[in-house]
Amino acid sequence: xxxxxCGNQMDEGSKxxxxCGNQMGSAQTVAVDDSSGLGxxxxxxxxxxxxxxxxxxxxxxxxxxxxxxxxGILGLRYAKQHPExxxxxxxxxxxxxxxxxxxxxxxxxxxxxxxx
Ligand SMILES: [Zn+2]
Numbered sequence: 391x392x393x394x395x396c397g398n399q400m401d402e403g404s405k406x407x408x409x410c411g412n413q414m415g416s417a418q419t420v421a422v423d424d425s426s427g428l429g430x431x432x433x434x435x436x437x438x439x440x441x442x443x444x445x446x447x448x449x450x451x452x453x454x455x456x457x458x459x460x461x462g463i464l465g466l467r468y469a470k471q472h473p474e475x476x477x478x479x480x481x482x483x484x485x486x487x488x489x490x491x492x493x494x495x496x497x498x499x500x501x502x503x504x505x506x
Contacts (some may be wrong), residue, residue, distance in 0.1 A: 435477025438465030441484025448488050452495030458488030 391402050395412035405414050441462035448455035462484035469478035 434466055435468050435472070435475040435480065436481075437461045437468050438477030438484065440479035441465045441488065442480040443484075445484035446489070447489035448491035448495075452491055452498070455488045455492035455495055458484045460491065462488055 391404075391416075392399055393407040393410060393412055396407060396410040398407055398409035400407055400409075401434070406412070438461075441458050441464075444458035444461060448458050449493045462481045465477055465481035465484065469475060469481060
């Protein structure tokens with residue numbers, strides 16, 4: 391017979407493994423922590439949400455267009471890596487609105503400079 395713990399070959403009917411000291415006959419039930427499939431938290435794409443809100447806010451205040459674009463790109467990348475997180479639409483909205491707001495902001499800035 392072989393020791394179930396260490397695999398050492400030992401005499402039939404031995405009560406203890408001479409190698410590792412494992413007691414024979416005792417239930418060798420290993421408590422397996424089977425947490426797989428339970429309590430998996432779906433990661434939320436917070437970056438995409440940030441992009442969305444910053445994008446909308448950038449229409450009022452142009453300065454948030456830059457972080458909207460950054461978080462939008464990062465959120466889009468996150469959505470690709472974690473399809474369960476979703477948020478790709480929010481990220482795109484952030485990028486598009488952020489992009490438009492940035493162009494408007496730059497346009498207004500250039501005009502104001504030209505008009506000095
Ligand atoms: Zn053993």
